[in-house]
Amino acid sequence: MGLEEYKGVFVFAQQVDNELSGIAFELLGKAKDLAKDLDTDVTAVLVGSDVKGLVDDLAKYGADKVIVVDDPELKDYRTEPYTHALASVINEYKPEIMLVGATAIGRDLGPRVSARVATGLTADCTVLEIGDFPLNPIPGKEQKHNQLLMTRPAFGGNTIATIACPDNRPQMATVRPGVMQKIDPIEGAKAEVIEFNPGFTPNDKYVEILDVVKSVSDVVDIMDAKILVSGGRGVGEEGFAMLRELADVLGGEVSCSRAVVDNGWQPKDLQVGQTGKTVRPNVYFAIGISGAIQHVAGMEESDIIIAINKDETAPIFDVADYGIVGDLNKIVPALTEKLKAVVK
Amino acid sequence: MKIVVCIKQVPDTKGGVKFNPDGTLDRGAMLTIMNPDDKAGLEAALRIKDEYGAEVTVLTMGLPKADEVLREAMAMGADKGILVTDRVLGGADTWATSTTIAGAIRNLDYDLIITGRQAIDGDTAQVGPQISEHLDIPVISYAQDIKIEGDSVIVQRQYDDRYHVVKAKMPCLITALSELNEPRYMTPGGIFDAYDAEVTTWGRKDLKDVDDSNLGLAGSPTKIAKASDKVRKGAGEKVTLDPEEAVNYIVDKLTEKHVI
DSSP states (O other): OOOGGGSSSSEEEEEEEEEEHHHHHHHHHHHHHHHHHHHHOOEEEEESSGGGGGGGHHHHTSSSSSEEEEEEGGGGGHHHHHHHHHHHHHHOOOSSEEEOSTTTEEEEEEOOOOHTTOOOOOEEESEEEEEEESSSSSBBOOOEEEEEEEEEEEETTEEEEEEEEESSEEEEEEOOOOSOOOOOOOOOTEEEEEEEOOOOOOOSSSOEEEEEEEEEEEOGGGOOSSEEEEOOOTTTTTHEEEHHHHHHTTOOOOEOHHHHTTTTTTTTGGBSSSSOOOOOOSSSEEEEEEOHHHHTTTTTTEEEEEEEETTOOOGGGTTTEEEESSOOOHHHHHHHHHHHHHHH | EEEEEOOOOOOTTTOOHHHBTTTTOGGGGSSSEEEEHHHHHHHHHHHHHHHHHOOEEEEESGGGGGGGHHHHHHHHSSSEEEEEEEEGGGGGOOOHHHHHHHHHHTTSSOOEEEEESTTTTTTTOOOHHHHHHHTTOOOEEEEEEEEEEEEEEEEEOEEEEEEEEEEEEESSSEEOOGGGGGOOOOOOOHHHHHHHEEEEOOOOOOOOOOOOOGSSTTTTOOEEEEEEEEOOOOOEEEEEHHHHHHHHHHHHHHHTTTTO
């Protein structure tokens, strides 16, 4: 495999129900940085059925080219036809970098594609940059330049590792939603559109979708919230009403820790942390949250972290900008009342 | 019906994490447990065994001491245990790991392969789908419910805002979520039997249709450039206040930072 044949930064532009997922724009934002460092361009790979209408949005957020794989077999996500689509695009267009969102779709598609095209895949990356591998020259060993260096947390957020894929192409990564920044949209931007269809012939690997059951709750995406009022076990099931009032006054949303979801008090969509969502709001209130590492991994990038907890040894105070040791059941309602007067 | 369940002995991440000088994990130095998602996968297999009758084989790749996790699985009700262990397999990334496990599974008859969604040490969720690709069978990831219907499985496949009810013809591979079930405990008789049970040990030579260049650290496309303990931002202010003072304190900070 001639590695130098592989050019360009590609992103998998995830769509669901013909609506682009936020991660598609986030990946484009990061891809633009990487492409600049490599002096190359950004290509979005759009896979679905009747999805051509989404091309301009991808251009607006930084795609120079869009490869569209459009086929009725691609209507709802299924591993095999989507793997065939993306692996065929890689084999045909040979990108040096292929980014996929670390979503419930991407974490299935990415590994299957990487195994098919025989390259490495680094999961759930939080930092991507171009650099040398090895990082420092080692006598007797070639140091390769312009490599994708992929950084990811592991061991429940206890450690971070930086990983390279020096001898295989493309360099593939899945990227945690909510971490990369999308660019400000460029109105009127146009991308070169390439239509590509490798042919889709159903076989036993094309599983049959008998039913699609959407969650009934119309919960907002906590990853978009500027202010999050997040509750943990210490809040208790009833206490979430009080958090909601505080969030409403501030124009924010309510989120929660894993313990709350495990207890069935709040839906999984609201869970922040390693096994939930990564959030980076302007203000994150951690209320009655002890601050287990797996929770902190999902919120430590917030601009301002305010923690309220009665246990002064709670690890949440190690990451909080402002930590208050006190009774949340008294502080939260009083804070809401006070803010009602202040915020008009 | 024959089911293969892939399980992994993982460091208990509540304990400390230790590294070898090359940046790979020093697994020998850490306390271990059966990976939780894998345990749910095993429980799913055992429930199929209870309901329809099945032979459940557990397979793990790891250090020789990973036979502990096979014995735990057998004490829960698995019929056979296979340990894949060999010095040349060490330091494998997900590509080399999935290549190895697929090479082992090629020796077995199976209708269904169940793996956990992800292991708590790596959190990658990659090995299950990659095994299925190497074996050229369908995969259904993120299973929250599994039913058998004739020669097919019917699985609830979880997504962010929905689930799909998916039907696949066996053989296929399913990755299990911890939410799938509450794993059973080992039985005293089971523990006794598992202690004496024979665990099959396979090495490099037992892997079928696998090239040396795809194994172990050398056969891993991804390489660790560096690994370190996470550096976190330091603690800010911590104050102990009565409720009224606390409210004023928070409002002051929000005002100072132009939030309100």
